[in-house]
Each structure stands twice: as structure tokens, then as C-alpha cells.
Amino acid sequence: MFTGLVETVGTVISLEKTSEGTIIAIEAPEVLADAHDGDSIAVNGTCLTILNFTSTTFSVGAAPETLRLTNLGFLKKGDKVNLERAILATTRLGGHMVQGHVDTVAEIVEKKPDGEAITFTFKPRDAFVLKYIVYKGYICLDGISLTITNVDETTFSIMMIYYTQSKVALSEKSIGDLVNVEVDQVGKYVEKIVAAHVEDFKKKF
Known part of the structure; x- marks a missing residue:
């Protein structure tokens, strides 16, 4: 589980294709002080497992399904990625509850300055996620x-x-680039519960 508060931006130093997917090596000493093999870490919002690490680098494996559903399949050596370690019971939840289970990717279709801020507009590859996106609601992007x-x-x-x-890699992306999208899971639970009650109601009448 994560919060969506990026701890640091890492740099992809190598990608090795295997029969089981791709092994991605990332340089990011800031998140390795308390690392262990098998730890979960979010890479561009995708929950992955640390396979091995040194004092400055770590490797994760991305399965074929992960590569198809996320933008990790488009990574190249030298690319920047957002990183967040799994939360502890004592972590302040300054963002929102993020699972690291990417729903789809979205294309940046507009990027424009608004004072010192930047407004991004995205078009999701899978339109079904739009029903879970609400004005002033949470969303996790990369x-x-x-x-x-x-x-x-x-x-x-x-x-x-x-x-x-200044803290994330998304600010450097351009129109046409893809971001990983995880919608707020609360909406999914509500939808399923309501649908079940509607079906029960139909059966009674």
C-alpha cells in the first residue's frame, strides 16, 4: 500500500528482457537505506518487488501483463521514474490510499501553464475508468x-x-506521453455493493 507521495525520482540504468518479462534496474540511493529483497516499491505508481539491490541501485521485475497495462513497457535507459516505498503503520497519509494496481494508461493531450502551476489534460486508453473519476476527487498518476x-x-x-x-518526473513529460492511471478504489467498491443490492431487489420483485 502507498500514499501517492513520491519520495524521489530514480533513473533507469538498464532493462533486460527475459522469458518472464523485463528486469528493470534503477538508480535511487534515497530509497535503499532500509531496503530488503522482496520489499514492495511503487515505480511510476506500479507496485513491484525488489529482486536485489546495492547501496545505490535496485532491480525489479515487470511481468508481461504489467508491461501491457502500464507505461513501464515504454521505458528506456536514462528515463526518470517516480518512486515510493510501501507505507508503514506509522506513515502519515498525506495523499490517499494507493494500491499500486494500475487500471490503464492515459495520454497527455494538453499541457499548459497556469501561473506557477501546470494544468495537464489526459485521455485514458480505456474509457471505462472515467466513471470512477469525479471533480475534486483523488487520482493516482504515475x-x-x-x-x-x-x-x-x-x-x-x-x-x-x-x-x-520539482519532486516528480511527470512535470517533464510532453503531449503524447503516457502516464499510469489508478482510480480511487472506493468508487469500485461502492459500484459493486450497489450493483449487488440492485440484483437482490430485482429477484424479490
């Missing part, structure tokens, strides 16, 4: 907890403040 500023039938927007821009 592992960043953000607030929705606009949503319509095909796109949604967020505003990134100046402070956040």
Missing part, C-alpha cells in the same frame, strides 16, 4: 496523488503546483 480539476466524457484534468513539479 504514482502521484493528485486532485481532479475537470472531467468530461473523454478526458480529465489535474493541476500540478510548483512544489510538486
Whole structure:
């Protein structure tokens, strides 16, 4: 479990394709002081497992399904990635509850300055996620907890403040680039519970 508050930005130093997916090596000493093999870490909002590590680098494995559903399949050597270690019981939940289970990717279709902030507009590859996106609600993009500023039938927007821009890799992305999207899971639970009650009601009448 994560909060969507990025701890640091790492650099991809190598990618090795295997029969089981891709092993991604990342340089990021800031998140390795208390690391262990098998720890969970969010890479661009995708929950992955640390396979091995040194004092400055670590490796994670991305399965074929993960590569298809996320933007990790498009990574290249030298790319920057957002990183967050799994939360502890004592962690302040300054963002929102993030599972690291990416729902889809979205394309940046607009990026424009708004004072010192930047407004991004995204078009999701899978339109079904839009029903879980609400004005002023939470969303996790590339592992960043953000607030929705606009949503319509095909796109949604967020505003990134100046402070956040300096702490994450998303601020450097351009129109046409892809971001990982995880919607707030509460909406999914509510939908399933309500649907079950509706079905029970139909059976009674």
C-alpha cells in the first residue's frame, strides 16, 4: 500500500528482457537505506518487488501483463521514474490510499501553464475508468496523488503546483506521453455493493 507521495525520482540504468518479462534496474540511493529483497516499491505508481539491490541501485521485475497495462513497457535507459516505498503503520497519509494496481494508461493531450502551476489534460486508453473519476476527487498518476480539476466524457484534468513539479518526473513529460492511471478504489467498491443490492431487489420483485 502507498500514499501517492513520491519520495524521489530514480533513473533507469538498464532493462533486460527475459522469458518472464523485463528486469528493470534503477538508480535511487534515497530509497535503499532500509531496503530488503522482496520489499514492495511503487515505480511510476506500479507496485513491484525488489529482486536485489546495492547501496545505490535496485532491480525489479515487470511481468508481461504489467508491461501491457502500464507505461513501464515504454521505458528506456536514462528515463526518470517516480518512486515510493510501501507505507508503514506509522506513515502519515498525506495523499490517499494507493494500491499500486494500475487500471490503464492515459495520454497527455494538453499541457499548459497556469501561473506557477501546470494544468495537464489526459485521455485514458480505456474509457471505462472515467466513471470512477469525479471533480475534486483523488487520482493516482504515475504514482502521484493528485486532485481532479475537470472531467468530461473523454478526458480529465489535474493541476500540478510548483512544489510538486520539482519532486516528480511527470512535470517533464510532453503531449503524447503516457502516464499510469489508478482510480480511487472506493468508487469500485461502492459500484459493486450497489450493483449487488440492485440484483437482490430485482429477484424479490
